[in-house]
Amino acid sequence: MKGEFHAPDLDKEFFPGHVTDSGEVVNMLFTDFANGWFAMDRIVLIRLLMTAVVVVFFLWAMRKPKLVPHGVQNFAEYALDFVRIHIAEDILGKKEGRRFLPILATIFFAALLMNLATIIPGLNISSNSRIAFPIVMAVAGYIAFIYAGSKRYGFFKYVKSSVVIPNIPPALHVLVVPIEFFSTFILRPVTLALRLMANFLAGHIILVLLFSATNFFFFQFNGWTAMSGVTILMAVLFTVYEIIVIFLQAYIFALLVAVYIELSLHADSH
Template identity: 70%
Template sequence: MNDVHRTAWGPGLPVRPRTRERTLSVITLSLEGSFHAPNLDDELFPAQMRHYDLLFQNFAGGLFALDRLMLIRILMTVILCVVFAIGMRKPKLVPSGFQNVVEYCLDFVRIHIAEEILGKKEGTRYLPIISTIFFAVIFMNVPTLIPGLNISPNVRIGFPIALALLGYFTMIYAGVKRYGAGKFLKSSVVIPNLPPFLHVLAVPIEFLSTFVIRPVTLALRLMANFLAGHLILVLLFSATNFFFWQFNGWTAMAGVTILASVAFSLYECIVIFLQAYIFALLVSVYIELSLHADSH
């Protein structure tokens, strides 16, 4: 007979024993006013999931299994597409309303990132890639402040790697298209007018710097910033819980930590925009360096 989750209002949906036990444990701790340490394993490490079931985990050997972070990614991707579909559904020569907001955001990326770094001609050519990266980063970071979501999907390295690879291959495409593969590679790693014996050291360093470190730092910077922010918020809210429920003599500290939590949440609003700007700006810079690799 299936286990059924029963409440004071009647029977509910069938649940698995381990899910029911964890739910009852959390409720009991909450009713007793006890503190329980946050557990990030289920959010950040899908392979370590012990308490939550994955969607489609039994389909195709789990290749298409979805956890909470993946569902948030899908949700924000759909919202991003809907926003631009509505904003540009019936574009007018003189924009107004929601179209005006969308075009203002696009103009910010075009003028202050793409054209400022690449110039008008090349900025227009690579604007679709740069604007896609900019808005993808913003929309994937916003859930960190949305109640019920409370985490950015970028705290897991997968999506930052995907964006970094998009910028990386665009950078290589720009250089190869202009110079050809051989000349682009040579111009990127060989420093002119350098004594020949120093090329033994300089070429590997330039290769690592240009073709390895750039995409790695792009991905790690985005992930690390929001992972650190998430951990700080978890610790601040957990400290509020701890001081308020268990350290009766330190209850006033709960007010301090909750104010710090609110202040850091406001700071995260700045970081959400700043990380999108930096990511898109660096991709533009890397494309510009590829377009002018011969002036190394």
């Protein structure tokens, strides 16, 4: 049972496109097409796959909608009702909740399916563990809450209402206005993207380390074989925990976007 330990190499997943001495670009597809503009690595392929799964699922579920849903349509409507009732309407009320339901549902299901890839055998990583897609969803939420405030108050009045707190000493505005501006218009989208990315990057690294430790303890066979049972059990338990995080992070992301939209709709109510 003697073996050899191979340290996990994350560079191939998170920093693809390494060029060898012979000029070959490794771990990338379509590098020769259109001068590499459409080159893809494994995470991009997973992202495209999970996007296709979301789109195909809802097109299939709603292809022939019936007044009394059943089967796949019933499941799809239940999922949409969860976002409508527990995110959109809970935070924004019925009128505004229905108005912003499309963007909130899109963000929720996109985040959920991208997260789900982390526990699917053969994929084993969420594309949200790299910052690109979390930034896209954060920008979508950013545009949504700025639009909501601008539509209600006008852009400049909305910005003023968001950063100027009434009934405080005038001298404090010099300090408070930059803090409010930074918090509202810079920190919100940044924290949305970083929170999602960091959770799944950390989760992926922990799972890689646990399964690598299992490989090490099992194959080295130097009195530590029993430890492989401990590490594989921890890996399984952490995978179960990841299932909870998969849903929770999608919910939190969509919920925070709804909260930011609500704050924009009532920007003058500090």
